[in-house]
Amino acid sequence: MSITIGIDLGTTNSAVAWHDGVSVEIIETSSGKTLLPSVVSIDDKDRIVVGHQAQKQIRRHMRPEYVFTNIKSHIGMPFIEGEDYGLQITNVEGERWFRGPNDLDYSPVELSAEILKTLKASAERRLGKEVTQAVIAVPAYFNNIRVEKTREAGKLAGFRKVIIRTEPELAAMAYGLDKEKMSRIAVYDLGGGTFDFVLLRAGDRRLEYLAKLGDDQLGGYLYDRAIQKWLVDAYRQDEQREISKIGLLRLAPAIEDAKKELTDFDSAEIAQVGVFFDSDLGDTLDVNYTIAREKFETLVESFTRQTVEITKRALQMANKTVRDVDEVLLVGGMTRVPSVRKAVASLFGEAKLRDRENPDLVVAKGAAIAAAIEDGRSPGRTSYNHVTAQPFGLIGKHDTVHMLVPAGTPYGQKSKVSIFHLGTAEDGQTVIPIAIVQGDSRSARECTVLARYDHKVPAGPARSEKVDIEVMVDEEGQLIVAGVDCRTGQTLRILEP
Structure with missing residues (x-):
């Protein structure tokens, strides 16, 4: 078994x-x-x-x-x-x-x-x-x-x-x-x-x-980074020196420990010996600062x-x-x-x-x-x-996302749309590009591309070719996208799990 x-x-x-x-x-x-x-x-x-x-x-x-x-x-x-x-x-x-x-x-x-x-x-x-x-x-x-x-x-x-x-x-x-x-x-x-x-x-x-x-x-790592920035700024102001990138890595555990300590106490010490400064080949110095819970809460208030x-x-x-x-x-x-x-x-x-x-x-x-x-x-x-957490869409003109499946759509639901805007836009066009994305933004650059599909069509006048798209979110939340060439009836398998 x-x-x-x-x-x-x-x-x-x-x-x-x-x-x-x-x-x-x-x-x-x-x-x-x-x-x-x-x-x-x-x-x-x-x-x-x-x-x-x-x-x-x-x-x-x-x-x-x-x-x-x-x-x-x-x-x-x-x-x-x-x-x-x-x-x-x-x-x-x-x-x-x-x-x-x-x-x-x-x-x-x-x-x-x-x-x-x-x-x-x-x-x-x-x-x-x-x-x-x-x-x-x-x-x-x-x-x-x-x-x-x-x-x-x-x-x-x-x-x-x-x-x-x-x-x-x-x-x-x-x-x-x-x-x-x-x-x-x-x-x-x-x-x-x-x-x-x-x-x-x-x-x-x-x-x-x-x-x-x-x-x-x-998440919590942003709260850690807020403490890190405060610490770096404070040391720069006090000592006129910079903490190197490896120095920041060495400080990370002490910062996380301080964050946890602030759950139960009004202040926490950030202490670390042997931190690299200025460059990763330079001398190491010790860091010892105390952060108050009130200061921490101010630093992270925007995240909360x-x-x-x-x-x-x-x-x-x-x-x-x-x-x-x-x-x-x-x-x-x-x-x-x-x-x-x-x-x-x-x-x-x-x-x-x-x-x-x-x-x-x-x-x-x-x-x-x-x-x-x-x-x-x-x-x-x-x-x-289940319902979808993020919408699914198609990339149209000027990298604008046209929504196919809105957030909150139950799993297992089909929807059918005719996508005229993804037809041929110019005379002589031989490819209809289809791009499926997921994300909250109307800008394609801010969304995640799930699939790209180039559908080849014969050259002809603008808007002479188009594709119908059928979209389904299956029981596991996976998007299934199929298309049909409206002229030939050809089935297009654009996205499958």
Whole structure:
């Protein structure tokens, strides 16, 4: 019998869990921890190291430029020229990869697979059996390419079957809300690299999405960067010196520790010895600063405000108000930050907030429950009614996106459109270019291209040729696009899963 485990592949930390049919167990790593740092490094013998040992490489000042963090933030993301991605990110065929030693580059898929392999090994060691299947959680706002890259990482890690579920729905399952009476549940999920807000109708073994919105580049790492900028500016002003790029990598753990400490204390010390300044070949100096919680909250207020604005927009999409929400689940380690919790409480009311489950582990717990249902170890099956988080469209004239499938469209729904604007625009034109994109912007440059298809037609007068397009979002949220040449009846397979 196949064994399915539940995995939360996070930006900062990851976790693996197992449900034996009665209860959930968070499986410990080889270091005896329930959380595995989502960190991969290349050591001085060019070996791949994962988790706590990789994290120690920074703290011990051993090749910090080859310690890769925030991997999830880059998976399936394009490399945009002119953007500053830091020292470690390089452009490989238009994608963001990590620059390794000896002119070797590593894709986010490869590095994510290494994290998944480590979690898989922990589960097999604990269960004493081979694990062949996994429910892997992804942010609700991930686009189709990012979802498929995550699935690819799972296959590369050795899972024969990868089941993708969204983090908010798994959190709701961990709370058991799919088994209770029907209610409207909001999930506010602020993690290390992404933010999701979803509104669900949950209960009677059903999870129905009413709204789904987020930002897949908004998370705790931005809060870290705000502290980093404050620190760099303060040192520049005090000492008239610059911290080098490798120096910033060495400071990263101390900054993250300070952020966590500010959850419980009014101030935190950022102390690091041996930081490179001016250049990576110069002298090293020590850094020792204290940051007050009030200052930290001022630095990050704009990020927290963005999450609140996204939340309000999602409610508007569902034609609901905060009064229509029965409970709000706080998910993700960043919801421990006092100013974040205060912002959510100010919107919904403190009485509606639910955080009895560990926000770092609740998604892995829900994934284990979903895995047990998949294996038949847990009775009953929860049905899902998903909606699209981001719209799908076609690129038209002047790189303008014409919407085909709006956000909030239920999975499994077909729509048919006649696209005159993608017909021949000029006399003698022999190709009708068709480009399918996903994203919220009307500008094609700000969207993700899912497919390009050049349909060849005979030369003729302008507007003499056109194509009808049929679009469907399948039960897994994958877009299927087919076309029909209106003159010949030829079927065009433009995009398939």
